[in-house]
Amino acid sequence: MLLNLSVRDFVIVDKLDLEFTAGFTVLTGETGAGKSILIDALALVLGERGDSGVVRAGCERAELIAEFDIQALPELKRWLEENDLAGDPDVCLMRRIIDANGRSRGFINGRQATQQQLRDAGEWLVDIHGQHAHQSLLRQNAQRELLDGYAGLRGLCGEVTEAYRRWQELRKSRLEWEKDTEAHAQEREQLEWQVREVKGLSFSLVEWEELLAEHARLSNSASLMEGAQFGLELLSEGESACLPQISALASRLKHLQEFDASLKETLDVLEPAEIQLQEAVYSLRHYLQRLDLDPERLRTAEQRLDEVHSIARKYRTTPDQLPELLNQWQSRLDALGGAGESGNLQQKETEAQTEYLAKAKKLSAGRQTAAKTLSQKVSASMQSLAMAGGQFEVGLPELPEGSAYGLEQIEFLVSSHGGVTPKPLAKVASGGELSRISLAIQVITSKISKVPTLIFDEVDVGIGGGVAEIVGQMLRKLGDERQVLCITHLPQVAALGQNHWQVAKTVRSDTVVSQISVLEKSSRIxxxxxxxxxxxxxxxxxxxxxxxxxxxx
Known part of the structure; x- marks a missing residue:
């Protein structure tokens, strides 16, 4: 659960250090006091996008730090270890810094982390239900994601989407093939000719490097021979060769050191030098023995170079790129296939369709089970939310050809009182009813989540009276199992909080700042x-x- 949150120079908050406890905590305050700023700060720590606009006016940067107890989250611990982000085995420390110039940095347990890594870790830690969740509930995509999340089917839905993509790509390839058979045949013929020509070179990058080195040696053999001979003359064979002189000097000093032992120092330098020069002489003589002028071999190398360069120029590339170009042509040929490719594509398309249908049917079965359970639970909650006799139903109308998200649409249907056939949520629910249904769904889906901290940001909008008290009771009951933080404008909900914080906006040195205080008995009243x-x-x-x-x- 969330243990501590530290906020520095964020929007209208200059400095804020909060300690969190288990249970149901409510945050209240006048409109514009900055109640949602706390949620925004936490969302940024958990990987939401942010820019320089979140930095308090006149400050260099905003800094946000959140500390979480992760003793009961073995999957997160394993993820931290796999990503080299582990720290204290019982605590996860997340930090986000956003500079006034817009630069953003993230850290997990003191190690630099990407925004995506912050977001990934946050999925295990906090679930934020925004104040406009009831509006998103009208969108079909949101309804689908909610049902799949409730049923634990998001992973399978992703597999279905990928299988559908593969099927459609193969279907498109098959249709394009059938449409462009003649063009493909011409392209295939051209590619086959090009592949034969380049393969006929029997050319490789290893050969190319060896050929360049051999040509450089053969074309400069006279200069190489002259240079090696020049070196031998300087070292040992010329009238003023240095090696005999160094040998004579070493011999003389050996004799003289009998009279002055300090000359040994000089000898210790000369003797290794003499040995190294002797080795250099041996190496040059051996080199000259191996070096020969071979005009015929030079002509052969030049012919091979010309042959390779000619092919490379023909295809507007360089010799070292020819093998890669050949691979590209071969891959394209494989994609085009032979005369029977249409049949092969049809078979591949059928196989992909079969795989898609198998996964999609499995997804449908899971959705049907979850839809029934969710419908029953939300309908039951509606009875206590001033919608007696109301009914909630998750409709799953079939799609004839399926889609990237399965074989059916997901459609939330509702009737606000008995005796009426449920109809699409967007068409029949009033604002207040939509808010209540949304809250019921959020509470129900939160119960199956493993996330330890749940945050509700004014999700009780559009609710009042006795219903508000019931909502508060629902959230308080949820707080018996999880850490629940709720921003609310309803006294009925606030009164049921086990902890109560007040957000207030004050003016300090002509600057507006937001502060949070823990309310005790009198101030809470x-x-x-x-x-x-x-x-x-x-x-x-x-x-x-x-x-x-x-x-x-």
């Missing part, structure tokens, strides 16, 4: 009373707040 009656707190609203808080006050 005042906050609930403010939420009930506005700025002016009366005895009536205060008394009502005390009654709502009950023993929690």
């Amino acid at each position: 005042d906050e609930i009373a403010r939420m009930l009656g506005g700025v002016d707190i009366t005895q009536t609203t205060r008394k009502h707040a005390e009654e709502m808080l009950g023993f929690e006050a």
